Amino acid sequence: MKICVLVKQVPGSEAQFSVSADGSWIQETGLPFEMNESDNYALEEALQIREQKDEGEVVVVSLGPDRCQKVIREALAKGADRAIHIKEDAPYNTDPFSIATALANTIKDEKFELVLSGLQSDDLGFGQTGVILGEILGMTTATLVVGTEIQDGKIKVKRELESGWFQWQTMDLPASLAIQSGLNQPRYPSLKGIMGAKKKEIKESLFVDMCDIDGLQSFNGLSVQRAEKQTEMIEGTVDQVVSKLVDVFKNEIRIN
Amino acid sequence: MDILVVLEDKNGMIHRMSQEAITGAQRIGSEFNLSVGILAMGGNAAALSDQAAQYDVNEVLTLENEHLNHYTADGYGAAVAQVVTNENPKYVFFGHTYQVRDYVPRVSAKLKRPFLNDAVSYSSEGGNPVFSKQVLNAKLVAALQPNDGGTILISFQSAAFSSENIQSGSANVRSISVDIDSAEIKTVTEDPFQEEAGGVDLSSAELIVSIGRGIGKEENILLAQELANTIGAEIASSRPVVDSGWLPSHHQVGSSGQTVSPKLYLALGISGAIQHVVGMKGSKNIVVINKDPDAPLFELADYGVVGDMLEIVPKLTEALDR
Ligand SMILES: Cc1cc2nc3c(=O)[nH]c(=O)nc-3n(C[C@H](O)[C@H](O)[C@H](O)COP(=O)(O)OP(=O)(O)OC[C@H]3O[C@@H](n4cnc5c(N)ncnc54)[C@H](O)[C@@H]3O)c2cc1C
Numbered sequence: 001m002k003i004c005v006l007v008k009q010v011p012g013s014e015a016q017f018s019v020s021a022d023g024s025w026i027q028e029t030g031l032p033f034e035m036n037e038s039d040n041y042a043l044e045e046a047l048q049i050r051e052q053k054d055e056g057e058v059v060v061v062s063l064g065p066d067r068c069q070k071v072i073r074e075a076l077a078k079g080a081d082r083a084i085h086i087k088e089d090a091p092y093n094t095d096p097f098s099i100a101t102a103l104a105n106t107i108k109d110e111k112f113e114l115v116l117s118g119l120q121s122d123d124l125g126f127g128q129t130g131v132i133l134g135e136i137l138g139m140t141t142a143t144l145v146v147g148t149e150i151q152d153g154k155i156k157v158k159r160e161l162e163s164g165w166f167q168w169q170t171m172d173l174p175a176s177l178a179i180q181s182g183l184n185q186p187r188y189p190s191l192k193g194i195m196g197a198k199k200k201e202i203k204e205s206l207f208v209d210m211c212d213i214d215g216l217q218s219f220n221g222l223s224v225q226r227a228e229k230q231t232e233m234i235e236g237t238v239d240q241v242v243s244k245l246v247d248v249f250k251n252e253i254r255i256n
Numbered sequence: 257m258d259i260l261v262v263l264e265d266k267n268g269m270i271h272r273m274s275q276e277a278i279t280g281a282q283r284i285g286s287e288f289n290l291s292v293g294i295l296a297m298g299g300n301a302a303a304l305s306d307q308a309a310q311y312d313v314n315e316v317l318t319l320e321n322e323h324l325n326h327y328t329a330d331g332y333g334a335a336v337a338q339v340v341t342n343e344n345p346k347y348v349f350f351g352h353t354y355q356v357r358d359y360v361p362r363v364s365a366k367l368k369r370p371f372l373n374d375a376v377s378y379s380s381e382g383g384n385p386v387f388s389k390q391v392l393n394a395k396l397v398a399a400l401q402p403n404d405g406g407t408i409l410i411s412f413q414s415a416a417f418s419s420e421n422i423q424s425g426s427a428n429v430r431s432i433s434v435d436i437d438s439a440e441i442k443t444v445t446e447d448p449f450q451e452e453a454g455g456v457d458l459s460s461a462e463l464i465v466s467i468g469r470g471i472g473k474e475e476n477i478l479l480a481q482e483l484a485n486t487i488g489a490e491i492a493s494s495r496p497v498v499d500s501g502w503l504p505s506h507h508q509v510g511s512s513g514q515t516v517s518p519k520l521y522l523a524l525g526i527s528g529a530i531q532h533v534v535g536m537k538g539s540k541n542i543v544v545i546n547k548d549p550d551a552p553l554f555e556l557a558d559y560g561v562v563g564d565m566l567e568i569v570p571k572l573t574e575a576l577d578r
């Protein structure tokens with residue numbers, strides 16, 4: 001089975017942000033970047049499907065500036081067969097429709113049976129790219145996928161519903177699935193994998209050549225969240241903090 | 257109509273987040289002088305439509321079709337796209353539910369119209385509403401700019417509007433129809449089910465010690481466990497802890513897990529993503545320990561400590577034990 005995995009590079013969850021001078025995006029210098037969390041699970045699922053069947057190909061596609069090479073290499077080191085990098089420099093693209101269009105134009109002739117993406121990107125959080133891509137390419141789509149079973153010409157997926165409920169659904173192929181975290185345990189790259197990755201193909205193209213439409217939406221200013229509640233901050237050395245917490249627990253919250 | 261609210265069915269009742277979307281539509285409608293309609297569709301369309309007709313809106317549309325009796329992204333995507341084309345509203349409002357995540361991007365792609373997802377608030381600019389969403393791990397807020405030229409699809413984050421403020425009234429009901437070719441439905445769904453419950457009912461817990469990815473590694477869970485034992489609390493967690501296999505899934509608090517409202521919710525190394533927050537924001541006292549002073553959960557905290565939980569927790573256990 002030929003599988004495409006969409007992998008995005010995003011700032012790490014502990015990154016501190018400051019808004020750029022013109023208010024349009026953040027200052028990127030010095031930020032830690034990593035593979036989007038749910039994409040890591042999507043990649044693992046693709047690798048496991050390929051290994052179960054012992055045939056097929058896993059192709060990683062990432063759209064973004066040069067720094068994305070890091071996550072592309074990481075995916076190749078974990079076992080993806082080859083990669084496509086759609087290069088785009090700043091300003092940061094904030095339109096899921098044009099991102100999906102560029103991705104669709106890039107892969108449309110490859111005839112993938114399965115496209116796996118993450119459920120949502122941790123930076124922009126649209127939760128749309130993989131679904132729009134599927135619609136553009138005439139694929140079936142499912143999101144919040146927490147299990148897959150390949151069947152004859154079809155795929156059966158387990159979807160997460162709200163509050164701990166689940167549902168199975170069987171869909172025609174080709175399918176575009178947005179993967180929810182936790183459905184597998186993503187592997188770490190081996191030393192051999194890291195060495196082997198250097199020889200794998202990374203095809204490059206330019207975003208402007210792959211997207212022929214205007215975007216549907218953009219960001220118009222970024223600002224810092226405002227606090228909602230009056231928070232009493234407890235400060236001091238660890239021992240001071242601990243004794244104040246004990247006081248709060250016993251005398252304010254009265255935990256007995 | 258100018259604003260169309262698409263309802264979600266929750267076992268024959270209007271989903272809580274659809275009620276919030278109706279509240280938002282009523283408020284934005286009166287502020288910007290926009291008329292409001294509601295769309296009830298699917299197997300329970302009649303029941304939903306009866307409920308919707310008791311709200312103060314201009315019109316309720318009822319859509320029944322054999323291909324909509326069970327939810328599929330194929331069917332719902334096609335149906336809503338057709339209704340939007342026929343009715344041509346300025347805005348379509350949804351609650352940002354899991355179902356909306358699943359099919360509304362397809363409506364956006366079919367219509368080539370923007371889907372502003374997970375909006376938390378709006379403001380007024382040049383006589384029009386401007387919608388904002390959280391980005392970058394909820395640390396920043398972005399105002400969203402849709403392009404010109406037609407309908408804008410918007411989903412609202414849980415609690416963006418309070419359904420307690422929903423206005424009652426009475427609305428006309430109109431039946432509408434769509435054309436769905438059975439060849440378009442390429443998905444067969446089975447009945448929803450719950451995984452075996454693990455025996456921990458966090459919803460009735462008085463005291464909860466909850467751990468996030470900041471716990472670092474599996475062995476460290478013991479530190480939180482000792483603290484919980486000392487004060488007689490239950491252990492809960494954010495999703496990554498469950499995803500890593502460090503705790504069984506019934507410990508997870510949030511939109512995919514349990515909803516809790518203890519007297520004490522002690523959050524250790526949890527950043528405060530909305531999907532976690534919806535499960536614990538009703539807690540009476542929220543105490544947050546996080547080494548990042550910008551962690552969004554501090555905004556909900558009654559008491560906050562900026563510091564290393566791995567250093568603080570063992571000493572806290574010891575002090576409380578005395
Ligand atoms: C559809 C959907 C459903 C979801 N459902 C849920 C759900 O039900 N429940 C849920 O929790 N999440 C859910 N999520 C995931 C959610 O978006 C977040 O990714 C998750 O809540 C983050 O968990 P966290 O705060 O533990 O980890 P992170 O966001 O990685 O935060 C870790 C925090 O620990 C702090 N930290 C690190 N080390 C230390 C230390 N030594 N001492 C103190 N602090 C430290 C860091 O500063 C950081 O703030 C869902 C996501 C989606 C898209």
Ligand SMILES: Nc1ncnc2c1ncn2[C@@H]1O[C@H](COP(=O)(O)O)[C@@H](O)[C@H]1O
Pocket residue numbers: 006007008009036038039061062063064096099116117118119120121122124125126127128129130
């Ligand atoms: N620039 C990108 N490059 C590669 N994949 C992407 C990109 N943007 C989004 N995706 C994929 O689409 C998923 C959903 O992203 P989003 O719609 O931004 O929430 C991500 O988890 C990725 O798998």
